[in-house]
Amino acid sequence: MHHRPDPVVTTGRGAVRGLRQDDGTLAFHGIPYAAPPRGGGRFAAPRPHPPWSGVRDTTAPGPTAPQSARSLGGVDMSPYFAPGWVRGEDYLTVDVRTPAAPGSPGTPDIPGTPDTPGTLKAAEHGLPVMVFVHGGGFVAGSTRSPLYYGTAFARDGVVLVTVNHRLGIAGFLDLPGAPANRGLLDVIAALRWVRANIAAFGGDPRNV
Numbered sequence: 001m002h003h004r005p006d007p008v009v010t011t012g013r014g015a016v017r018g019l020r021q022d023d024g025t026l027a028f029h030g031i032p033y034a035a036p037p038r039g040g041g042r043f044a045a046p047r048p049h050p051p052w053s054g055v056r057d058t059t060a061p062g063p064t065a066p067q068s069a070r071s072l073g074g075v076d077m078s079p080y081f082a083p084g085w086v087r088g089e090d091y092l093t094v095d096v097r098t099p100a101a102p103g104s105p106g107t108p109d110i111p112g113t114p115d116t117p118g119t120l121k122a123a124e125h126g127l128p129v130m131v132f133v134h135g136g137g138f139v140a141g142s143t144r145s146p147l148y149y150g151t152a153f154a155r156d157g158v159v160l161v162t163v164n165h166r167l168g169i170a171g172f173l174d175l176p177g178a179p180a181n182r183g184l185l186d187v188i189a190a191l192r193w194v195r196a197n198i199a200a201f202g203g204d205p206r207n208v
Contacts, residue, residue: 006059011197014052018096019059025154028096028201029143030062033193034186036089037166043178046092046189061095063088064142065167086144094190095143095162097154098201099127126204129159131194133187139168159203163190 007018007026018028034046041047064086069076134141134148143162150160163186165171171183179185195205 008055009200011200013049015055016058017055021151023151023155024099025151026096026098026100026201027151028058028098029060030090030093031056031058031096032090032093033163033190034092037092037170038089042170043173043175043182045179045182045185049092061144062086062093063091064144065091065164066170067136067140067142067167070136070140084140086142091142091164092166092186092189093143093164094193095148096159096198096201097150098159098203099154099157100202126199126207127157127159127202129161129194129198129203129205129208131161131163131191131208133163133165136167138172138183141167159198159201161190161194161198161203163187165190 004020006020007028009016009018009028011031013032016028016031018026021027032049035041035049037044037046064084067085069084130150130153132148132150134143134145143164148162150162153160165186166183171186172181174180191208194203194208198205198208
């Protein structure tokens, strides 16, 4: 059986390698849209991520924002929503699921839908894009929740982007000299990343 290679897409900061799912859709996990919020940047506005050389592996989920365990009546709910806090500082990231990434080796034709009937139209204009910010009341949650995998969107011709952002104290505590609502500033930075990069994943930056 012919094996199609995993997709490689070039973003504004460097190339990323994703994963080809069994249904033919493509998944990219943990693509940075901002620099890790460490040191003096922990309570600052999001900053651009440094460029990288080579191809960054985005085939597996990355770290999540620091957060407490989610429980209901003393029962750990993490298996149903997300794994909770997965340690690592480079967590200002997005996950992308797409039917196809133009120019990536082995990319299949983009499937036709009532709104995007076939590869030609999708190639000319790009596919519609949905950006989803996870739930959790700004104190918990991440893109790693199975509830947000969204492969059905990709199968139906929609590029789905899910966003990790700072939570709790790091994202929303009012501190002297620090910008307010830093977690929402992260989301705005992610939207700017989408506008600048989503065409490389087959999406239309004008239709988000």
